[in-house]
Amino acid sequence: MSLSAETLVLVKPARLYLAAYVDALQRGWCADTVREEAAAEELAQIERDPDVFLARLDDPHAKGPPVRLPDGSVSPRLPGFHRWLWDGAFCGMINFRWSPGTPALPPTCPGHIGYSIVPWKRGRGYATAALARMLPEARAVGLPYVELVTDTANVASQRVITANGGVLVERFTRPKELGCADALRFRIAL
Ligand SMILES: CC(C)(COP(=O)(O)OP(=O)(O)OC[C@H]1O[C@@H](n2cnc3c(N)ncnc32)[C@H](O)[C@@H]1OP(=O)(O)O)[C@@H](O)C(=O)NCCC(=O)NCCS
DSSP: OOHHHHTOEEEOOOHHHHHHHHHHHHTTOOSOOSOTTHHHHHHHHHHHOHHHHHHHTEETTOOSOOEEOTTSOEEOOOSEEEEEEESSSEEEEEEEEOBTTBSOOOTTSOBSEEEEEOGGGTTSSHHHHHHHHHHHHHHHTTOSEEEEEEETTOHHHHHHHHHTTOEEEEEEEOOGGGTOOEEEEEEEEO
């Protein structure tokens, strides 16, 4: 792990970091890379009610509204929470969601853990470090393993997963709600 990854912390999304998050959205980054309108929607939500926006990012009891999928359909929200990566500046996000009492996920949920690093902070080991720090949270809700899904061409994300003990389970086709592309499913034992 690089020296800069050692200075990285995962923080609960909060007002203190919100201006930096907004700046990242305005610079063209968005955790949701599938829905083009996602960044504009988030900026509008933050403008409307920042506290509601922040509360939705920390939702271990699934109180938020249903999740909007890339094809426009909706799916029930799972319990989950986001953490922001911070090294003195905003670096990206990682999120974790789960189905209570089972490691199984609905087919429309692309894995237990997702992450995205802002382009100007990539290649420093941040995603690898963030995933390592999220695994104890998954263990704490009782999961025996987590699954992560990547595009077949996303070699950087695959290296992040294998560096954390991930093993390839299968190549599969995403459901139609998620666009039908081929993807890889990995599993990390906890
Ligand atoms: C994938 C992503 C999260 C990686 O973040 P990061 O902080 O740069 O990742 P790290 O620095 O921890 O490690 C990346 C690993 O991939 C490698 N890598 C980076 N870019 C690469 C590329 N284009 N091709 C191949 N390997 C690459 C790095 O060398 C490193 O491997 P190593 O530790 O064996 O040297 C980041 O590129 C990103 O946010 N992408 C867009 C969103 C995304 O794809 N999220 C994952 C969805 S499954």
